[in-house]
Amino acid sequence: MQEILDASQPSDWRTPENKNLLYLDLDSGRVLIELAPAFAPAHVANIRALAKNGYWNGMSINRAQDNFVVQWGDPAQEEKDRKPLGRGAKAKLPAEFARKTKGLPFDRLPDVDGWAPEVGFSGGFPAGRDPAADAAWMAHCYGAVGAGRDMAADSSNGTELYVVIGQSPRQLDRNITVVGRVLQGMELLSVLPRGTGPLGFYEQPSQRTPIKSIRLASEVPKKERVGIEVLRTDTPLFAELVEARRNRRDEWYKHMAGHIDLCNVPLPTRAPPPKPVAEKAKPKPRAKKPRSGAKPAGASKS
Amino acid sequence: MQEILDASQPSDWRTPENKNLLYLDLDSGRVLIELAPAFAPAHVANIRALAKNGYWNGMSINRAQDNFVVQWGDPAQEEKDRKPLGRGAKAKLPAEFARKTKGLPFDRLPDVDGWAPEVGFSGGFPAGRDPAADAAWMAHCYGAVGAGRDMAADSSNGTELYVVIGQSPRQLDRNITVVGRVLQGMELLSVLPRGTGPLGFYEQPSQRTPIKSIRLASEVPKKERVGIEVLRTDTPLFAELVEARRNRRDEWYKHMAGHIDLCNVPLPTRAPPPKPVAEKAKPKPRAKKPRSGAKPAGASKS
Structure with missing residues (x-):
């Protein structure tokens, strides 16, 4: 994910x-x-x-x-x-x-x-x-x-x-x-x-x-507001995420469910990426690392 | 229930x-x-x-x-x-x-x-x-x-x-x-x-x-043990309970689901009923009031 x-x-x-x-x-x-x-x-x-x-x-x-x-x-x-x-x-x-x-x-x-x-x-x-x-x-x-x-x-x-x-x-x-x-x-x-x-x-x-x-x-x-973004659910990326949860490709999973319940689909949020402030600041083109939702891993310690 | x-x-x-x-x-x-x-x-x-x-x-x-x-x-x-x-x-x-x-x-x-x-x-x-x-x-x-x-x-x-x-x-x-x-x-x-x-x-x-x-x-x-009984799941009574949850008959519900998910079925427990101790004690024939599981009612105050 x-x-x-x-x-x-x-x-x-x-x-x-x-x-x-x-x-x-x-x-x-x-x-x-x-x-x-x-x-x-x-x-x-x-x-x-x-x-x-x-x-x-x-x-x-x-x-x-x-x-x-x-x-x-x-x-x-x-x-x-x-x-x-x-x-x-x-x-x-x-x-x-x-x-x-x-x-x-x-x-x-x-x-x-x-x-x-x-x-x-x-x-x-x-x-x-x-x-x-x-x-x-x-x-x-x-x-x-x-x-x-x-x-x-x-x-x-x-x-x-x-x-x-x-x-x-x-x-x-x-x-x-x-x-x-x-x-x-x-x-x-x-x-x-x-x-x-x-x-x-x-x-x-x-x-x-x-x-x-x-x-x-x-x-x-405004200064007391919390910046937040929510992953859209109407995009190819979201469909990809859902499919990755329906059939887990990571090695930990030994059995693929081929299914997900509506309420098991994670709906990630993140803090908004920082806005470019000046030309010389060289803003990174990549989005800020998102907050993860419920971690998919099993109950292992690692 | x-x-x-x-x-x-x-x-x-x-x-x-x-x-x-x-x-x-x-x-x-x-x-x-x-x-x-x-x-x-x-x-x-x-x-x-x-x-x-x-x-x-x-x-x-x-x-x-x-x-x-x-x-x-x-x-x-x-x-x-x-x-x-x-x-x-x-x-x-x-x-x-x-x-x-x-x-x-x-x-x-x-x-x-x-x-x-x-x-x-x-x-x-x-x-x-x-x-x-x-x-x-x-x-x-x-x-x-x-x-x-x-x-x-x-x-x-x-x-x-x-x-x-x-x-x-x-x-x-x-x-x-x-x-x-x-x-x-x-x-x-x-x-x-x-x-x-x-x-x-x-x-x-x-x-x-x-x-x-x-x-x-x-x-x-023995004196530190907790008495507990669990409702059996292989009885007509349990089937009746499941059906009552699949189609709620109480007036609060306006729409019957006609369905229940496995993990929504309550599995009630209770303290064991007191044992009859003596003939003169007239033990009540009815079981002790069971502990209720997750209460089915909605989010109303009443």
Whole structure:
């Protein structure tokens, strides 16, 4: 995989739009989330408004259920105790479990998937598609960010957000609105102590993890922004990378799977390469060494 | 799921044999691992000998790679600095990536799986099977315990053990020897801080998690043993549970998947029901309320 990434061109990478980037700041560091307005426009609009209002600042991560999700939001149990959503944020949104396929890019994987007739990537997000039903949806892979809801399909408003921290709970696909995915900082969420209450909620308020702030990158002063690029999923290079993971060519592997599950495909990110600053600086033509995603090697020490 | 478990009979549960149960004791608590001699007899024999010799006592968890594995063993880099394996433990073992299908129970799932022609459970372990190749193997689901190896297929000896803490890395199936799975205590391993060195190894020895001891339950004084029962996978009740997860009947779900992935099937454990002690004690006929596995509910607060 590293060899393929080393051979990548600047055009193989994309820079997420600042209006689609959330910075979740914890004491332990920053988590970067990319929102997906193509799939959940109403939820994304609400989340942007909530972030602008500083809605989550000073709130907490209230739930960590092993092999499932972490979740944050207003911990108040009673409606009357809840923080007002603020200007421009709606209290009620439509369910956005799936959308029509028209106009949606879809880079299909060649592999079978028991949860969906077709799986692949759309704008960098793992997704499922059912042409017969004219439906496409984001898949609950590791790092997926969704909007918690109650019994009614339209009972989420984007204030309660969860992140998948375990085996992909694909049974949630088409049952809840996915709003985006974590690009960076998963290791800050996945290590949170698991809650011992029902559904992994913490039993004591002191066990919750404080949220310093959740802000839209577009609202953050430029000098505080994090540069990040994400590998495009609609390029020959990405197809090459997927194939290299479907059939591992390195000597460590003795059996080729000839397959990959949607949620096992790595979606690499990197810091943007340094911009040429002056003619005399002789900028290197090659991109800066990318951050590696999940390392493919086995459990060997070497 | 809880309703189904509540209706279970004592015969729906099994008690793992003490010679197949490992207690991994950390400062944070105890992890229970069930070994699978039916799949990896040579590795299990070696692990038993190593545990009897106290081989891992005082060692550490040296690796935690996000969405992949934690791993323990001798952190010494040089062969000459390594701890001797002790009596009855072999330095070299055969690769036990797969076994013949004859004589192996197999409770097949009805679902497609891209990694294997057939998937299901064997003696309580998630497994794949290929009748054409006369091969069966344990699958790398969350909680799977495997034996790290180097480049050669037969380079594992059971001293370096890893546990899957993320999305199932099924590409490792048939490429490395799986020796068992974690029955209880996953949340003690999954929260370990991720290592920042290559492959998630810790860069500083002080970052490692000390191992107090790894012992076979059969070697532990009876009063220190943990009672545990595991739901059998070869019963009508288990088939009913799987079907209830393939098509969720609770009102929260708006879309039925009609499918489940091998690694999404919960494998519940519970403390054994109290034994009747005297006639006058009127023991309750119903089993003690079981510990629930991963809770199926969505990300709702309620």
